[in-house]
Amino acid sequence: MARVNIKDIAQKAGVSKTAVSFAFNNPSRLSESTAQQILTIAEEMGYSPDPVARSMSTGHTGTIGLLLPQPLPEIVRNPFFPEFVEGIGEVCTHSGLSLMLVSPLKGSMRRAIVNAAVDGFLTLGLEEYKATMVVLRQRGVPFVTVDSDPIEGVPAINVDDAGGACQAMHHVLAIGHRQIAILAIRSGKQGHYQEYVGTLGARMHGYLQALQQFGLSINGRSVRLLECTSTENGGMEGFQALWKLRRHPTAIVAMSDIIAIGVIKAATAAGVQVPQDLSVVGFDDITLASLIHPALTTVAQPSREKGQIAASQLVKLIESSLEPVHQVLPTRLIERASVCPPKKEEN
Amino acid sequence: MARVNIKDIAQKAGVSKTAVSFAFNNPSRLSESTAQQILTIAEEMGYSPDPVARSMSTGHTGTIGLLLPQPLPEIVRNPFFPEFVEGIGEVCTHSGLSLMLVSPLKGSMRRAIVNAAVDGFLTLGLEEYKATMVVLRQRGVPFVTVDSDPIEGVPAINVDDAGGACQAMHHVLAIGHRQIAILAIRSGKQGHYQEYVGTLGARMHGYLQALQQFGLSINGRSVRLLECTSTENGGMEGFQALWKLRRHPTAIVAMSDIIAIGVIKAATAAGVQVPQDLSVVGFDDITLASLIHPALTTVAQPSREKGQIAASQLVKLIESSLEPVHQVLPTRLIERASVCPPKKEEN
């Protein structure tokens, strides 16, 4: 049984296709009786306009795409993804839009972009953003970047990663620590932090800035940098690697909460007390951060607002042209229980 | 600057539209040189085929829809949503599909369904499923229901809510409790539990079954039923209402973890010790359940598998017809610290 289409209904009702279309989209242009008549027949025959054909005619889809740099299963495990989507969802609900989650197709970002039938894209934390931007431009729909280094002429929403990182490091330094290890998210750049980009680069920049304020820099002795995967395991391994060294850090500054939590777990398991023996700072303020023991001092960012603002920028961009804006949302240090002054003898 | 289309490329390359189409989709039908030539020109002019037009011709979109009964912002707050989507995401990644999140449009489920340009739907926990099913059938794409009462002729994936609920209640009874309150998720049915449907109905059914095994039923005295919203606040209010009564329950069986957690918080605040003074059981095994104090005894369900199985059923259904299957995934009781035998004097 082939899908019933507008022609079938027109025939059955003895009217033109146009009349059927009006009955659905603009009933006021038809006499009430015929409109009703058409709708009834459509109902009986189980007709509903084909959304693809409709998009073809109207030129829009009623859908926005969220472009994700990783496969869906990995992304949704990210603890702040739900909040971010919540913000987008508010705008979608308000504007009557649906949200399409677009991950690389067969490993290809390009393929994913050109295949997605959407009116615009939100991009989240793209890394090889240059190549992707080209495809996105070519694709011909508006887009807004989130958590990427801003590009000229493209609206960008970011959070103040650098500022937050600076606050975090500053806090640790101000409380007296001088033996510090930074646990960075593995970048593929093997510790060449000058080459870090995006979120990673911004956070690193913030750490360095705070260090500089105290006349310090990453020197491999008192202040060290180590990369690890952004997982609990990564944090545990990071701690273990650090604890093998002759001189232990008195504070570990981690680029993500999940790393910090791994550190705390490994430290506790090794009989190292947090924060008495070791202070730990995270980044992100995931739900777990306030629940573990000791509660994690970390940097919070407004994920929901980020999604909300990015989506509403995109909607404006779709509806009419708009001056591209770069917006930076504030981050803030949340002081909890995982940081205290270093012990005297270790100082 | 209008989007460049297939005709522009054909013109520029001095070939027909067909040749351009072949260059993209079926290069073997062209001499290598012309194919290459066309692709080069397309690249230069920034052409990529319009996904909508393409869908129009091919008859498929490369997208599946996840139909949600509530607005996006509410749904994503649901603690097991990420896991469920993770399962779907595995299938999408494998099959090269994108996922569209489809919530009611302007309050209308029907409108959302008919507007979504997808090859098939997954539905999650629909309540007014009858009306929605009709629209879905009419929409003419295959669909698989998840967490709804199975419908004849439609593949359905469920978890054994009844079995899990039965285990939970049985556990409480077997350990000696006879003064029990069930905190149900507010249904709009005001305690007429015979009318509960879907997940709610199944869980209620499980509770009743266990009660029956002990010769008990909901009688308003030793075994009571109370509805509350599925929020922490709902649980707190539930506890308070219960504690005003002359005879306190020795155990509270909650239909969701979040309710149970509310109960524990309110109880603790009121100086009632869990589990010594009051045993509490939840449902869902959200992350928080193992982290609060005392750790919550609850029922776990395989959310990721649920998504994975449902999505792969849908993919099969899209690719070819398939016998509709009803599949029920197991749930299991997780015993933690929030349940113990009742005190003697209260028995």
Add this chain to the structure above:
DNA sequence: TTGTACGCGTTATCAA
């Protein structure tokens, strides 16, 4: 209210 052009690719058919 209706007829018709149109949007943009894909594909069956046909010709060289």
Add this chain to the structure above:
DNA sequence: TTGATAACGCGTACAA
């Protein structure tokens, strides 16, 4: 084998 012509899919918009 290589490529062109034309029909097709399904609504919407505009002139009549």
